[in-house]
Amino acid sequence: MGRAKKVVLAYSGGVDTSVCIPYLKHEWGVEEVITLAADLGQGDELEPIRVKALKSGANESIVADLTTEFIENYAFPSIQANALYENRYPLSTALARPLIAKRLVEVAAEYGADAVAHGCTGKGNDQVRFDVAIAALNPDIKVLAPAREWGMSREETIAYGERYGIESPVKKSSPYSIDRNLLGRSIEAGPLEDPWHEPLEEIYLLTQAIANTPDEPEYVNISFEQGLPTALNDTPLAPVELISQLNETVGRHGVGRIDMIENRLVGIKSREIYEAPALIVLIQAHRDLESLVLTADVSHYKRGIEETYSQLVYNGLWYSPLKLALDAFIQQTQTRVTGKVRVKLFKGTATVVARQAETSLYTPDLATYGADDQFDHKAAEGFIYVWGLPTRVWSQKLRQTP
Incomplete structure (x- = not known):
């Protein structure tokens, strides 16, 4: 399936993104695959991931340190917005996706690639985040998602990778x-x-x-x-x-x-x-x-x-x-x-x-109930009358209705 000749692949070093490399080449006719691993401060050593991409068949493997940009341009604005999805989740993972998409598009432009790719499946949120962000940044570039289309089980995916020299992962000790x-x-x-x-x-x-x-x-x-x-x-x-x-x-x-x-x-x-x-x-x-x-x-x-x-x-x-x-x-x-x-x-x-805060709107002599109270208590009666007037009129009319 010849969809593109040169592709920049978002790469994590896992089974799916590793298998994406030979799959793009042998099944979709891609001539050159450039992998991009994003350092977002996750604490992992990314050099082995860079090397693994090359062993998996990548023509070039890039590691981009995006940690500072991630915090300053994505995390901090979300703090200013008090962003909590469903009032609970502070979007710690979601915030990384538009940045990775941005860097994918930038690397594609630098290398003259005609497509970018990711290893997302068809069930999660990340496929949407990548595809939509990439389309916003460059609506003309192709977005390939092999794992969304290849229809292989995890066992079949591992077996496919082994055919092209990608080592089978050690039996996963964690199910998470x-x-x-x-x-x-x-x-x-x-x-x-x-x-x-x-x-x-x-x-x-x-x-x-x-x-x-x-x-x-x-x-x-x-x-x-x-x-x-x-x-x-x-x-x-x-x-x-x-x-x-x-x-x-x-x-x-x-x-x-x-x-x-x-x-x-x-x-x-x-x-x-x-x-x-x-x-x-x-x-x-x-x-x-x-x-x-x-x-x-x-x-x-x-x-x-x-x-x-x-x-x-x-x-x-x-x-x-x-x-x-x-x-x-x-x-x-x-x-x-x-x-x-x-x-x-x-x-x-x-x-x-x-x-x-120097710009605090809290005014002690208005808030206090002590001797320093400067609030005009007599003004409250008139305020309450005006404030409650619509409710009072409504109630009167309701009582007059036969």
Whole structure:
């Protein structure tokens, strides 16, 4: 099936993406396959993955360090948006897909490739995220998805790879499917497919079991400038270092686990486990700081924007016109979101216990019930009369109706 001559393949080093290399060449007539592995701070050594791609038949194998761009241009805007899909999932995995798609398109342009490819199957969200993001960035380039079309079982896929020198993986000791980057981990499959099955402690890596957490609380001060995290405990940190340190601190106290039934874009309900210690606490702290500095109408309206924003990111529409329009609104709201939030970490909980900002709208002499109270209590009666007037008129008319 001659669909393209030169292809850039998003490569993870797993069975599917490795088999994609000979499959593209021998079944679809691709002459040159260039693999792209993205370093997103997942902590893995990517040189063996680069070498494996070459052994699997790739003409060239690229490893791209995208960690800083990932945090600054994808994670941090999502924190400003308080993005939680279905009010729970902070999009730690979903946020990586538009960046990988962007780099795929860039490498394709650099190498003069006429197509890009990925190893996604037809059941998950990632196929949509890649295909739509790529189409937004370059609507003229072909997108190939061999694993979505080849119809092979896992056993058949392994056997196909062995025909072309791809070593059969050692028998999988873990039944779970795991994706990781600097923001966190997603865990699914195996016994987790039973919604009644309690996750075993063995699946977690970034967060401690409650029984193993410290017996004393720990406090962390998180500083924000225009909605962006800039310091921990008054120590300025670069974005990647800030996430790394906060992941360790928060995870040590067992904070950052999510166990949810998630509505996938393709219409399937999926049981997902996430670990995202830093991201969860940063969104919590950021939202609390906003409550101090944003007016009530902006704060309330932004909540609806946040839900839409989260759905767009989850559904692969990072580069869509609506997402870009929401970005402009969110950025405008962040001009005053500068201050500090204090979070108490203890036994699986993260609790905001204090906050401060020079642009705070909290006015002590209006809020207090003490002697310094400056609120005009007499004005309340007139306000209540006007505020309740529509309800009062409605009630009177209702009573007069025979």
